[in-house]
Amino acid sequence: MKRTLGGRSVKAIGLGCMNLSHAYGPPLPPTQGARVLDRALELGYDHFDTSRLYGGGRNEDLVGRVLKGRRDRVFLASKTGIHVADGRRWIDCSPAAIRAGLDQSLTALGVDHIDLYYLHRPDFTVPIEDSVGALADQVRAGKIGAIGLSEMNAQTLRRAHAVYPVAAMQTEYSPWTRNVEIAVLDTARELGVALVAFSPLGRGALCGTLRDPASLVAGDMRRDIPRFQPDHWPRNLVLIDRLAALAGEAGVSAAQLCLGWVLSRGDHVHAIPGTTRLDHVAENLARADWRPDADLVARVDALFDPEAISGGRYPPVLQAQVETEDFPG
Template identity: 45%
Template sequence: MTLPTRRLGELAVGAQGLGCMGMSQSYGQGDEAESIATVHRAIDLGVTLFDTADQYGRGANEELLGRALKGRRDQVAIATKFGFVSTEGAIAIRGDAAYVHQAVNSSLQRINIDNIDLYYQHRVDPNVPIEETVGAMAELVQAGKVRYLGLSEAGPETIRRAHAVHPITALQSEWSLWTRDIEAEILAVCRELGIGIVPFSPLGRGFLTGSVTSVDKLDSDDMRRSLPRFSGENFDRNLAIVDELNSLAAERGVTAGQLALAWVQHQGDDVVPIPGTKRRKYLEENVAAADLKLTADDLAAIEAAAPVDAVVGDRYRPEMQKLVGR
């Protein structure tokens, strides 16, 4: 299959993108050769939006993506992010104008490209007015270093203020049957302003695929070991949702992951999910979900299996959870 095109604001991309973070961090040992092969296969399947960030692998993921896309730059849209800075054992965010200019130059060098198609603020800096941050990002557009601007995990008022400074093309936030926070208010604001939605972790960090049956089976450095939804009683209660999805998926002859991803794809033509994988096998399974047609009865059954408040546990540890929705 070849993916149809969707629009994030004025940016046209394939209807499903590829999240590249896991190629360099968070989900166990990496494999550069397989990761590069996965990127190449994604392009062959019609994926054009490739997502990274300067934080992923402390720059290693941007470098990897740059190597993978060498010679194929004109076929893709590259998205990256800035904002997280390394400190001694603590999380810090910078959104000041000087840092915006510093960060973009570093990303351009690591990816080895002349301009970034979609540049996100990774998290909102509570100590810097969003007008300053987006004003500096707009200067990058004027300088030809960036084509379009995005925000990640921003709250509704911040989105409005940012968009008043310079058009925001896309909001990247977690959205899946596992995490539906943006449906309450943020989604309506984005659609009012013509901002596209880029859901990350549309498979609930792999939980919705049914492949995670025990935290003990995850690699010792897998970030999911520390997430509240994967802990203790929360994990067991959340597994019941996957059991329901497995039953529905079996009736359709697909996997639970494909059903969950198809649900995200059906949320609107302004929605371009970026499921992450570092293996061609899972890439092909994910892309196939974009071609899965769900009826009104299917959507109702999925909603009954995974209603808005079904999942228990916070998305992140407290220090990261407070960075969401600013």
């Protein structure tokens, strides 16, 4: 089943490439990362999502090498705005930074055109109108095909869309992270904007295979996320195990249930699960056309009522860099 993204028809499930180079412990050796991407292409994935941030550019380098000679097979998305250097992380979505970041991404990817280019986070020091205006200039220059935003709220989406049509809003969305249901999901539908769900499997938690986050390797960002920590994890694990039971009743894996649930939220919704494992690349796409029935959707909704989730989705420093509406408490 295909859906529209940036004016193109692509499969509703794409591949989030971050895990191969960033955030969840040591990056895969490039040869192993290339095998994951090659397998995704063999299986028919046609939407790859990367960012200048991931691995300090290594992820774009990897994606570019794998796509060499096969660029036309993939709808290619990347992002700019988050910068890391000398142990410091900051946001810069000024027009000058956007232009410089885009040129770096084009060079790393080995392409002259990126299909969808996102502002990775809101820059609270630069009006969104200025940032979107700079992106619109790059569309007119032929360097990008469409404009995206990430982790921004419904009001910002409306402001941005009034300057130039926004093709996609990317944000975390899964049964245990439902913030977009406050406003962004419906606003995107109203405006004809795709909602691209990253971490649709709850950063791997909802698959049911992670039993003790203390086993995660040093450098895995999940060790710093509140809902993975000892004060919260046991309560969340109860919900995760109940989700696995629901998936078993439906004859799908927990990951497939999560993906089906996310995609059931609207025809404008896409999902980009990431993985480092070849079997998961196949599993995530194997039931791409399956959707849970209304009763099962309601049971998942009830199980993961936002008030039932223990702990925040980001540590305070990272939470301060997102704008998506949040539930009280």
